[in-house]
Amino acid sequence: MVNYPNGRSQSYSAVPKKQKTLTELSVAKKSAPKSKSLVAFGKRGMNFEAEINATNDYYLSRGLAVIHKKPTPIQIVKVDYPQRSRAKITEAYFRQASTTDYSGVYKGHYVDFEAKETHQKTVFPLKNFHEHQIVHMSNVLAQRGIAFVLLHFADLEETYLLPSSYLITFYYEKNGLKSIPLAYIRENGYKIETNHIPRIPYLEIVNKLCEVQ
Amino acid sequence: MVNYPNGRSQSYSAVPKKQKTLTELSVAKKSAPKSKSLVAFGKRGMNFEAEINATNDYYLSRGLAVIHKKPTPIQIVKVDYPQRSRAKITEAYFRQASTTDYSGVYKGHYVDFEAKETHQKTVFPLKNFHEHQIVHMSNVLAQRGIAFVLLHFADLEETYLLPSSYLITFYYEKNGLKSIPLAYIRENGYKIETNHIPRIPYLEIVNKLCEVQ
Numbered sequence: 001m002v003n004y005p006n007g008r009s010q011s012y013s014a015v016p017k018k019q020k021t022l023t024e025l026s027v028a029k030k031s032a033p034k035s036k037s038l039v040a041f042g043k044r045g046m047n048f049e050a051e052i053n054a055t056n057d058y059y060l061s062r063g064l065a066v067i068h069k070k071p072t073p074i075q076i077v078k079v080d081y082p083q084r085s086r087a088k089i090t091e092a093y094f095r096q097a098s099t100t101d102y103s104g105v106y107k108g109h110y111v112d113f114e115a116k117e118t119h120q121k122t123v124f125p126l127k128n129f130h131e132h133q134i135v136h137m138s139n140v141l142a143q144r145g146i147a148f149v150l151l152h153f154a155d156l157e158e159t160y161l162l163p164s165s166y167l168i169t170f171y172y173e174k175n176g177l178k179s180i181p182l183a184y185i186r187e188n189g190y191k192i193e194t195n196h197i198p199r200i201p202y203l204e205i206v207n208k209l210c211e212v213q
Numbered sequence: 214m215v216n217y218p219n220g221r222s223q224s225y226s227a228v229p230k231k232q233k234t235l236t237e238l239s240v241a242k243k244s245a246p247k248s249k250s251l252v253a254f255g256k257r258g259m260n261f262e263a264e265i266n267a268t269n270d271y272y273l274s275r276g277l278a279v280i281h282k283k284p285t286p287i288q289i290v291k292v293d294y295p296q297r298s299r300a301k302i303t304e305a306y307f308r309q310a311s312t313t314d315y316s317g318v319y320k321g322h323y324v325d326f327e328a329k330e331t332h333q334k335t336v337f338p339l340k341n342f343h344e345h346q347i348v349h350m351s352n353v354l355a356q357r358g359i360a361f362v363l364l365h366f367a368d369l370e371e372t373y374l375l376p377s378s379y380l381i382t383f384y385y386e387k388n389g390l391k392s393i394p395l396a397y398i399r400e401n402g403y404k405i406e407t408n409h410i411p412r413i414p415y416l417e418i419v420n421k422l423c424e425v426q
Contacts, residue, residue, distance in 0.1 A: 071286040092302040108357035110318035144321035
């Protein structure tokens with residue numbers, strides 16, 4: 001886990017994390033200790049993104065769906081090519097993603113989603129979504145893809161699947177509001193129970209969405 | 214364009230290229246000058262990957278399909294967080310992609326493909342495809358996704374769409390062979406005429422594949 005941004009250099013060898021995801025949220029919340037994102041899931045031992053990745057691994061291994069997280073988009077500025085060694089990137093920057101983080105296929109359907117976490121208890125901040133992601137979701141829906149967001153309320157220990165159509169509607173109609181009320185999410189979304197294996201069984205709800213289509 | 218690997222440091226600001234794609238091929242071909250990949254499409258002014266990206270932009274702008282190239286997967290080792298400045302990656306390496314480069318949605322269908330280029334004139338070298346990409350394509354087909362490869366013969370100026378099922382079959386049945394004969398590609402694939410806008414109108418063939426499904 002990267003404590004980002006914290007003003008110092010740090011090494012890690014895990015799969016690179018997206019710049020503006022879970023970690024940023026935990027840092028952004030001023031009252032939260034910096035290591036919050038490391039302990040928030042103490043009971044469950046994984047953060048939200050890791051749980052989703054584990055869920056996708058489970059679905060893939062069982063032949064239920066093929067859904068992957070896209071690599072973090074990175075702007076490469078400088079690369080060294082040491083003799084007899086592999087290329088080494090020595091200067092690069094995180095770029096803003098132009099699409100959502102997860103996509104794949106389930107029974108022929110295109111599935112596309114973004115996963116975000118908050119420590120708020122009554123609302124989900126809209127700053128988690130960039131306008132080009134909203135546009136991307138609209139484009140996906142226009143092509144009859146299945147698009148949604150997975151919203152995790154860390155302190156409440158509640159996770160919801162909200163179809164993108166509701167997020168898009170809210171985004172444009174309530175232009176002045178900076179957050180989606182939890183009540184709106186509960187009314188239009190689906191609560192995901194996370195007690196089982198896989199940890200975040202969102203595919204059951206995706207299956208419902210496919211049937212409606 | 215990156216001359217990769219060439220034993221020296223080099224700066225560029227374009228979107229990062231995948232480690233083992235077109236550039237590697239042009240470098241691998243010993244008789245070709247190092248700048249070959251820059252001039253091979255002189256007549257058309259773009260390389261194969263750029264043409265596909267332009268095609269996808271065209272499809273997106275016309276509301277015909279939502280298909281994106283995935284970011285290059287990169288293993289981040291070290292990040293600096295200068296005060297009052299954005300995070301700077303100071304050590305990172307290219308990673309092998311675990312899936313294919315392109316995916317998206319067309320009329321509800323999941324579309325997934327890899328694009329490769331060769332300077333060979335009678336065969337397409339199989340080293341362009343890693344086994345986990347073959348496995349990924351098999352997984353996609355099992356979920357009823359549309360999966361294929363776009364194969365560009367640069368010197369012939371011919372481009373083919375080969376459904377992944379034929380690539381997979383060939384890969385496992387002809388385990389000893391290191392290349393797919395052009396005749397096999399012509400017999401089982403679809404030639405794409407590249408004279409029009411968009412440059413590589415593969416969606417027409419995808420539409421046929423969807424109808425067959």
